Amino acid sequence: MAMGIDGLVSGLDTTALIDSLIKAEAGTQALLSKKVSKSQTLVTDLQSLNSALAALTANATGSSTVDKLRGASATSSASSVKVTADASAVPGTLTFRVDRLAQPQISVTAAMTSWTGGPTVTLVSGSGIRTEVAAGASLQELAAGINAAGTGVTATVVAAGTDPGSGDPRYRLQLAGPSGAAGAFSLYAGTSAEVTAGTATDVLAAPGAATVSSAQDAAVTLWAGTGAAQEITSATNVLDDLLPGVDVTLTAVEATPVTLTIARSDTTATNAATALVTGVNNILTTIKTKSAVTASTGAGGATTTSAGSFTGDRTVRDLAAQLSNAVMNPVDGVSPSTIGITISRTGAITLDAAAFAAAMAKDPAATTGALAAISARVEAVGKAASNSVDGTVTQKITGQQSSIKDLQERISDWDDRLATRRARLVSTYAAMETALSGLQSQSSWLASQLGTTNSGSSK
Template sequence: MTMSVGGLVSGLDTSTLISQLLRAEAAPQTALKTRLSLTEAAASAYRSVNGRFDALRTAAEALAKTETWTAVEATSTASSVTASTDAGAPTGSLTFDVKNTATSHSVIGAATYAATTDSAGFSKLEVLDAGGAVKGTITVGGSGTLADAVTAVNDSSFGLSATAVQVSPGKYRLQVTADASGSAAVFDLRNPANLALLDPPDDFATVTQGVDATLTVGGGTGAYDIVSPTNTFTGVMSGVTITVSKPETAVTVKVAGDPDVAATTMQALVDAANRALSEITVRTDPKGGPAATLKGDSALRGLTSRVLEAASLAVGADGSPATIGLQLNRDGTILFDKATFTTALADDPARARRLAAGGPAGPGPDGVSGNADDIVPGVAQRLLAVAEAASDSSTGTLTLLAKGRDGQADDLQDQIEAWDVRLDRRRQLLTRQFTAMETALGSLQQQSSWLAGQIASLPRSS
């Protein structure tokens, strides 16, 4: 008879005993799991900090771009006139009158109809240009109704749109409008069948005369007009697009440098640097909570020092970054004063740019290398160097630290899995041993019962 390991014979809870024994023997594996959890948390923390430094790199690159410092803004003195600029548009201004805006040419037929299902009265329409020359013919299909004429015009290749306009109840007329505005799109329509008449009537009359938009510059003998088939003028000023919506007088469009672009980009750089510093603080704070998985990390403390130095140390002969609004706070963050930056940019744009974005290293104003006025990397270039050294995907300090923790985690996982195999074998051994014990106890119990029966059957003396 085979007994189970459940302790039915011995009365012991052998399953619990085995679990307790295995739990005690698994103490080293438990320690490995704790180390694995801490190692994975450290790798995640390094990657989190690395993400902040990658963002710092992007912000530093943006400040170093030429277009950040050559940005311009177009303004208009009239709300009905708007202006936009392309990157690198030169500064300047232009004053003009908006003589008129562009309109699309439109004509209406002389015939009237009681319904759109009435016969149009013509099977073809000739399309004429502004000079009266025939451009082509539109053939009316279907049943030749007014509605069919509308469809034929709309489907034609002449750039025209037609509609049946109800001018009064039960009274329709055919109106056709050029899709494009301006004088070049002026057209006329006629029924070629009427040409055979001795005195043909006008088939269509002008509703709106198509004209170009016109700007008039000046009022003297040298005054001149600028025309456009649309209400948008491109290239009147290099890199500038002007859009008009109604006649105006004495409108000035001015293109000037836009310091807000550089200031906003500088603020974004400072914000990115502060977020990187804050992330390091959170991860290394000795009194921090669960997120402080890198307490006492010397590599991160070194990064903090390099970021603060990059933002505060003098930039060659150009002096301190404080002159463009950069200062260090007592809490270890960077402060940016936009007003100071804007003023410095207005007073000396070249110096402000060198301080903020730097430039190619080389001789300074005296033209001689090795002197105190040599051009050195600016704040953005220095922060870019720090960020690249930390976050480069192959050689970055933070990248390598995270990968190192990944390697440790893989090794710990292998050890944990090896312990799984070892503990499983131990469980099997203990199970066999306790099963054997229960079996032996069961056999002894059977023998004891047999002996008791035999003794009880012996004859007793009277």
């Protein structure tokens, strides 16, 4: 930093000289900065590795038991019958006839220009439960009261033309109950006591009223036409207890028997094996790539080498070994290669899809058991490394971040130290220039005095 002292007397480029001295003394700070940069790269790479480990651990957890690897497929002989099966479904077939679909009761009142049935109506459910509702002063208020009663019956006011005599607009009240036979209902103009006394008017039996659809359950008949015939009903068109782990959705009546077929599916296990091997191999490849030492030739022909961020890192090296062992160690004395999981001479782990499929076809229980055991081992390694509290990789990241913080503080200290050193050098050189200036002035004075003396002597 120039302070107006360059070459005032000495002719020296003091600014450049000071910069050179500071640069020489800043070598330690430069080394610290390089170390920070290297550590930050390592932290970034470790964080990426930890994220990949967490994802791998989650996948492994999802396939760590045989139950999680089971799968089933379900088909129906009728397009109107939809069927889905989960892993608990047992392979087999079932035949039945679809006799009815579930539906709600939908009824409409007679057309009217206004409500004249009195201040109270009573809804009576199919099981006999009575709910009184304030009718209000209009059909709209009556509908709102029914909807607010919480019985499951909903009311809608629908336009119904005009009155032939007065020309006033007419309306009907459309009532809809919940699906299933238990959703049946009646509507009476009057109180619950009047319903009991038989003096209340059945609104839905009045002239002009109608029931559009009656409440009914869905019904299927198993083994129809045999002595074992059995009817199964449901308030909805979804039968979720017909077979364990199987949901059946009905969309139409089928007089022709419908056959459901439940079969074992290998898709779940195959996908799990593929995801596990791919996840492990990707991590091992990343570790190998970032642990490599590469050589390059510069413009002058000199060869230089550079180490990867994981080169020589014991934590990462141990993790790679543990993952490889988790996948490739025998399961109950049997090599994973028997289910298509192999390792190459370069350390790459692969899954032979054809070999895995053949193993599943030959012995699905043993194959899924081996895959579950391998997944459980990978899960354990992944958790030990990536656990957010005490995982080995997590702790490595925390340690590096702490080291970076310490290095940055030391770099900051060096900023202060170098600034102080520069100020001292500037002061020193300024003093030198001042001293030289004084000497120069004194020399000039002496020279002038000598000149005067010599001049006097010559006279």
